[in-house]
Amino acid sequence: MLKTNKPYTKLSETGPNINTIISHTSFTNYDDLPVVVRSNNGKGVVLIYVSTMCVHCIDLLPYLKSMYDQSDLAFYIFSDGTNEDHAEMADYFKWGFPIILMEQEEMKTLFNITTLPFVLITDQTLKVVSKGVIYNDSDYIFHLSKL
Numbered sequence: 001m002l003k004t005n006k007p008y009t010k011l012s013e014t015g016p017n018i019n020t021i022i023s024h025t026s027f028t029n030y031d032d033l034p035v036v037v038r039s040n041n042g043k044g045v046v047l048i049y050v051s052t053m054c055v056h057c058i059d060l061l062p063y064l065k066s067m068y069d070q071s072d073l074a075f076y077i078f079s080d081g082t083n084e085d086h087a088e089m090a091d092y093f094k095w096g097f098p099i100i101l102m103e104q105e106e107m108k109t110l111f112n113i114t115t116l117p118f119v120l121i122t123d124q125t126l127k128v129v130s131k132g133v134i135y136n137d138s139d140y141i142f143h144l145s146k147l
Contacts, residue, residue: 013112013114014112014113014114014115014118014131015111015112015113015118015120015128015131015132016111016112016120016128016131017128018128018129018130018131019127019128019129020127020128021125021126021127021128022037022045022047022111022120022122022126022127022128023126024110024111025037025038025126027098027100027102028100028101029098029099029100030083030086030087030090030098030099030100030101031083031087032083035076035098035100037074037076037126038074038126039073039074039122039123039124039125039126040074041072041074042124043071043072043073043074043124044073044074044121044122044123044124044129044147045073045074045075045076045121045122045124045126046067046068046071046073046074046075046076046119046120046121047076047078047111047119047120047121047122048060048064048067048075048076048077048078048117048118048119048134049078049079049102049107049111049113049116049117049118049119049120050077050078050079050080050116050117051079051080051081051104051116051117052079052080052081052085053080054116054117056116056117056135057079057116057117059135059136060117060134060135060136061089061093062093063136063137063140064077064093064095065093065094065095066137067137067140068095068096068097070137070140070141070144071144073121073144073147075097075098076097076098076100077095077097077098077099077100078100078102078107079099079100079101079102080101080102080103080104080107081101082101083101086099086101104116115133116133117133117134117135118131118132118133118134119131119132119133119134119139119140119143121143121144121146121147123147129146129147130143130144130146130147131143
């Protein structure tokens with residue numbers, strides 16, 4: 001978990017506020033190709049934040065492919081692993097979605113993410129409709145229900 005200046009951060013204070021538009025959308029994929037976060041099909045977007053140093057995040061990794069397969073939303077992973085880690089994960093888990101290298105401090109600066117693993121779900125305009133800690137595909141389905 002990221003350190004904050006506050007002694008305790010409420011989960012509701014983590015991530016952008018509901019109804020906030022995600023404004024930072026240009027990144028680089030683990031294979032050095034540019035990635036623009038957007039709705040590919042006029043539907044929503046899923047942004048999942050993990051760390052390779054977080055046990056709950058590592059436990060979430062095997063669920064990501066089935067989560068991706070459960071909806072037709074655009075799907076993006078933000079991780080503090082190395083590009084080599086990301087390439088190995090994509091190959092091992094058969095992921096076809098972008099994996100963006102992002103250190104935890106940058107997650108905090110750009111998205112106010114202070115607790116991991118974390119999910120943001122947006123509508124097609126990138127307005128946040130659901131957010132929260134996510135441990136498995138059941139948590140994901142809960143957040144999808146708010147779309």
